[in-house]
Amino acid sequence: MTLPQHVRLVEVGPRDGLQNEKQPIGVADKVRLVDDLTAAGLEYVEVGSFVSPKWVPQMAGSAEVFAQIRQKSGVTYAALTPNMQGFEAAMAAGVKEVAVFAAASESFSQRNINCSIAESLARFVPVLGAARARGVRVRGYVSCVLGCPYEGEVAPQQVASVARELFAMGCYEVSLGDTIGTGTAGKTRTLFDVVGRDIPRDRLAGHFHDTYGQALANIYASLLEGIAVFDSSVAGLGGCPYAKGASGNVASEDVLYLLDGLGIHTGIDLQALIAAGERICAVLGRDNGSRVARARRLGGG
């Protein structure tokens, strides 16, 4: 058992989290959230998304958020850019790192972004080309890596095929997402074992949802496979769109508690992170999805 000595947490609360919260919040609250997160020590924050506010009203104002955050040196502030239009808007807003998003399941791709997996990948080619020309790094996401709400099981080989294309097209890192949270520890290990044959493990990240309570077990399983980058969302922001009211993104606080307990360095301060989560939950008027935050608030050990 050799675990990574350092883990990088990719904070997706301001984007993936807020995008899946019912209630849109204003630019000032988003700016405060991002600044709170970097003050807590997070070195990577996905700040927003450059998409039409007609489709995703929660992501309106991403350019203003980028303009107003206190950019700390050493911190990566990223944006999701699903196409060239979004990429150009992100560049106009001074964004220095972007992300693209594909699915491992054909049905999910069709229903979620209205095109086939191949079409979505083709759409990313000009984005990757333009990014390379401007020296902008691109991170790739693959969703439904351990199950699809429409197809059920998804073969690791299918995930590997999509991840390989993203990597080959220039994504420096590919994050594998258990979008519906049905994955368990053994399948997680198999997944990284299979995908890790094509892509170096230090270029892979894990993105787990806690819908079935399995996220931390899956992260521990991933650590045992040498994975050292994980996406998480402060206060567990973002529900599960496929099981309304259920948990979605694993809470950053809970992941950090696990990593701290394992003696793995992250550079993040748990108390400051909990405070950031409590503040945004108050803004949203929602429960805190972090068990650690709730236990600490309630006087736990």
Next chain:
Amino acid sequence: MTLPQHVRLVEVGPRDGLQNEKQPIGVADKVRLVDDLTAAGLEYVEVGSFVSPKWVPQMAGSAEVFAQIRQKSGVTYAALTPNMQGFEAAMAAGVKEVAVFAAASESFSQRNINCSIAESLARFVPVLGAARARGVRVRGYVSCVLGCPYEGEVAPQQVASVARELFAMGCYEVSLGDTIGTGTAGKTRTLFDVVGRDIPRDRLAGHFHDTYGQALANIYASLLEGIAVFDSSVAGLGGCPYAKGASGNVASEDVLYLLDGLGIHTGIDLQALIAAGERICAVLGRDNGSRVARARRLGGG
């Protein structure tokens, strides 16, 4: 990585769970719960506790519950008996397996059961003797194995010392309990590694609380250490008395989902277990603490 092929779940909901619920429920509802659990395939249920109802009103009527449940062959129905008086009452009720409960932390022992660890162990000697004479098996619990609400860290060697005494005095199995849920995966492995030097691993069980969301990661870590018996509570019954409103016992459904995903046999039917949990939650008028139950109810994948 070799995982056990079979795991035994020790269902503690009717005892450890209900004892920590604010509202006492009637005998008929307890009987129904136990019968639902064994119908779902559970082979070990801790049914009640023989203690003064003055101190633990939730456990009143344990004798009646034992008299009224439909005892299935091959199922162990156990009771907690903290002293000789409780043991005699359990015998009068026809109980065939009992459990005793010690702490790994001196402060916790003093505050929880008003005596030192040594005194509590001395109190169990006549219980173990009487049990042996009657051919009744005794299971031992050790609490605070990964942290104490009063002392903080607890050394694995201290846990090993208490576990060794229980084992030497005749307990056929010793369950190590993370009472406040602060344990993480690495510490869990170290604990079983240390305690496993004195007691065969097939005589050890894990008892995890999900207060900090770590329970399933800890169970996966325990499985990797060869532990094949886990205590859990249907619907996560039983809060955490040291962090009011926070999660306590890990939910049996969530543990079963993990084990099913790992291909580990338990003989338990998940849907029937979820139904048992939903029913008792309706009786108690409380939320279901199982994420799997909530996700399934809400239409998750």
